Amino acid sequence: MKLAVLGAGAVGRSVAELAQEYGHTVTALADSTSAAVDSGGIDVEAVLARKNDDETVGTVAPNTVFEGEYDVLVEATPTTLGDAQPGFNHARAALESDHHVVLANKGPVAERYDDLRAVEAESDGRVLFEATVGGAIPVLSTIADVGPDNVTAVRGVLNGTANFILSRMAAEGLSYEHVLAEAQDLGVAEADPSFDVDGTDAALKCVILANVLFDGQYTIGDAEIAGIRDLPGSALELASEDGWTIRLVGEVARDGVRVGPRLVPENGTLAVSGTRNIVQFETKHAGRLNISGRGAGGPETASAVLSDVTTLAREE
Amino acid sequence: MKLAVLGAGAVGRSVAELAQEYGHTVTALADSTSAAVDSGGIDVEAVLARKNDDETVGTVAPNTVFEGEYDVLVEATPTTLGDAQPGFNHARAALESDHHVVLANKGPVAERYDDLRAVEAESDGRVLFEATVGGAIPVLSTIADVGPDNVTAVRGVLNGTANFILSRMAAEGLSYEHVLAEAQDLGVAEADPSFDVDGTDAALKCVILANVLFDGQYTIGDAEIAGIRDLPGSALELASEDGWTIRLVGEVARDGVRVGPRLVPENGTLAVSGTRNIVQFETKHAGRLNISGRGAGGPETASAVLSDVTTLAREE
Incomplete structure (x- = not known):
């Protein structure tokens, strides 16, 4: 072509x-x-x-x-x-x-x-x-393969920059500001990181999924969004004591889109590390399907x- | 239709x-x-x-x-x-x-x-x-989505029965015979479990992947297969001391197919638990892609x- x-x-x-x-x-x-x-x-x-x-x-x-x-x-x-x-x-x-x-x-x-x-x-x-x-990650192709009507909900970690920051904060006990500066040095975060750390980018991806799954009409106005900018390192430490960690998770359902920091099991499927992304589909007859890989670049x-x-x- | x-x-x-x-x-x-x-x-x-x-x-x-x-x-x-x-x-x-x-x-x-x-x-x-x-798990559709020419190798846990047995042996420190009997009670293993525990089923799936990726000519005769029947519980205990566990892993490459028990990191991507399956694709330009879900039923x-x-x- x-x-x-x-x-x-x-x-x-x-x-x-x-x-x-x-x-x-x-x-x-x-x-x-x-x-x-x-x-x-x-x-x-x-x-x-x-x-x-x-x-x-x-x-x-x-x-x-x-x-x-x-x-x-x-x-x-x-x-x-x-x-x-x-x-x-x-x-x-x-x-x-x-x-x-x-x-x-x-x-x-x-x-x-x-x-x-x-x-x-x-x-x-x-x-x-x-x-x-x-x-x-072939997220939309997978929806087409499984059939949009068979997908009842989607959940995922859809922003590599925010995930890198949260992974590093948890692993090294460092503050948000410290890790952000490191991510900017590495080119993982932009000079103005708002789009990523405030959840806008993840929310846009969730809105696209909602449009595909539920026949349109969604915009970012339908999303409830919280970012990771104000997350204290102590929250991650506290979570870790009980085997949990925090990830910026997006959720897509018919009634709208939510993005925000969520507790997830430290060794669980959603706790991908570094800049990786993961998407979980709930299906009608085939249980849960996970797909993970490089979400940017x-x-x-x-x-x-x-x-x-x-x-x-x-x-x- | x-x-x-x-x-x-x-x-x-x-x-x-x-x-x-x-x-x-x-x-x-x-x-x-x-x-x-x-x-x-x-x-x-x-x-x-x-x-x-x-x-x-x-x-x-x-x-x-x-x-x-x-x-x-x-x-x-x-x-x-x-x-x-x-x-x-x-x-x-x-x-x-x-x-x-x-x-x-x-x-x-x-x-x-x-x-x-x-x-x-x-x-x-x-x-x-x-x-x-x-x-x-839409394994073949994902290959079609990504393009077979862009997939350089595939690795995966492709038999739920063997994975259930290994997960339980590792988690509970039980013997192969004990867990097999339990799996048979639960309907997870057949009365004659050979097809699953000897690696035949996983090998057939790998052979199919090799045929799709590398234009045919493979049969189970091209597979090197080892099962889990003789794996002592002590091997799993020993692995666990250093943060590893054992899974029945299939590997697909142009030169053939291998299936056998392999050491994998205990909290790593390949260490799915219970009857779940996972497939990892290595791609030319998009790094590693993982897809996991229910492999049978x-x-x-x-x-x-x-x-x-x-x-x-x-x-x-």
């Missing part, structure tokens, strides 16, 4: 770098100020080198991407809340011209799911978004994007 | 009982001596009641099933090694008349994978077999069979 990639952050870059190995061609790559477009396939290495040197990927305006030749728009610009712009308009433009869309950007499926599905319904293109929940998230592209290619 | 179900053991019965809830109709159910066939749909409850009373499901010969009307043959007769009969012939008969086949029987895909694929290639029908590996395995039927229905 010919891929037009919007966004040249860690995920967009990795998609461009791995596309060929998955049998696809990148015909466009854009960041927020410029684009490289070539219907025969751009020279990914040269374009990324240029980006490293000048900070622009190309010489034409970003919107030129929509005029080029492509089968699938890969939307990997930063997630935004509320109107989910500009991601939503990008997806709409691709669908209105009957192209497929694969999202790594959570905004359009968390905040404007019903609008997006309405645009998709009028298009010959489809929208897939495996990469928006759980990074490399450029190549990891790109592998989910490229799985979606492969699904679309198989259906052509 | 119209389902013809061969085999009226735990899995066949559960498929028949749950089919309607998944939107399908059972038009035939056969055990080894008789069949009930009705192209408008058999009365599942009455047929199973009859089976409970007389031990025969119907009044016609089992092979009458192939003359009736059906879209998918569900093959849930007992797994046999070597020529994988009669399961293989059942699957062939259905494919040769352009019907789909969903296997719960491991024999045809473990022992005669290439033969089966050859018959499938000449048919308008397809063969799916999610239920043969990991019961309710009538309704659990039936849910995997019915997922396959849903996949076939979606593709019609």
Whole structure:
């Protein structure tokens, strides 16, 4: 398939770098100020080198991407809340011209799911978004495999940054501030970590799951969210005395989404360590299903994007 | 879809009982001596009641099933090694008349994978077999989601009976014989437990995975197998002193399949407890993926069979 990639952050870059190995061609790559477009396939290495040197990927305006030749728009610009712009308009433009869309950007499926599905319904293109929940973990494909009607509830640890901080606080008896600084040094937490530590990112993923499982209408406004910023180290120590620990757990049910620090058994399934994520499905006839793996990272998230592209290619 | 179900053991019965809830109709159910066939749909409850009373499901010969009307043959007769009969012939008969086949029987895909694929290639029908590996865990669908080319190796705990015995031996310091008797009382182990405790069942599942990942040609002859029958309780005690335990682990790689008791960290991911199964995939770009759940049981395995039927229905 010919891929037009919007966004040249860690995920967009990795998609461009791995596309060929998955049998696809990148015909466009854009960041927020410029684009490289070539219907025969751009020279990914040269374009990324240029980006490293000048900070622009190309010489034409970003919107030129929509005029080029492509089968699938890969939307990997930063997630935004509320109107989910500009991601939503990008997806709409691709669908209105009957192209497929694969999202790594959570905004359009968390905040404007019903609008997006309405645009998709009028298009010959489809929208897939495996990469928006759980990074490399095939969470949405597993729901499709098991059948959405057979999943009664979902629970999970869906933010690697918060999980890294909680794991380290528990293991080393360190304070939140100390571990946050360490995580920032390691590149595991951003300079402004709010999106991760306040639970917003985990909540968006839970909202996406609610939309998929319960036919839309959910936004982050339906989520009850508590973060880990004010969690004292003493809470973790106290929990540990009785064999428990604390994780930032997201819960998805028909009546809404909840995210917050929860006590979980120290050696239990939910107590994944470091930046790992885990998702637990409760099913009607098959009990509980757990799936864990790397929840973030450029190549990891790109592998989910490229799985979606492969699904679309198989259906052509 | 119209389902013809061969085999009226735990899995066949559960498929028949749950089919309607998944939107399908059972038009035939056969055990080894008789069949009930009705192209408008058999009365599942009455047929199973009859089976409970007389031990025969119907009044016609089992092979009458192939003359009736059906879209998918569900093959849930007992797994046999070597020529994988009669399961293989059942699957062939259905494919040769352009019907789909969903296997719960491991024999045809473990022992005669290439033969089966050859018959499938000449048919308008397809063969799916999610239920043969990991019961309710969507192991094969996950491989399809991630892409078989991206999976470099698989490791897992794939036999619930052996895992129950090892978990109990470790937790209670009991002997193999003691726990086996307990498992037999609970219905977790069969009267003749060889298939499970000698590693045959786990090895068949690994062989199926090798066939799927590495394009066929594997049979149980390619597996190096050790069971748990001779494992002394003292080995588990010794392991535990250093934070380890023992699990019956299957390993799948291009050069073959190995199954045997292995030391694993006591609180590690592979140390699932009781009858649970777990599968670990090593991937090219997405690190390690773990998936765990119920690896056996009538309704659990039936849910995997019915997922396959849903996949076939979606593709019609």
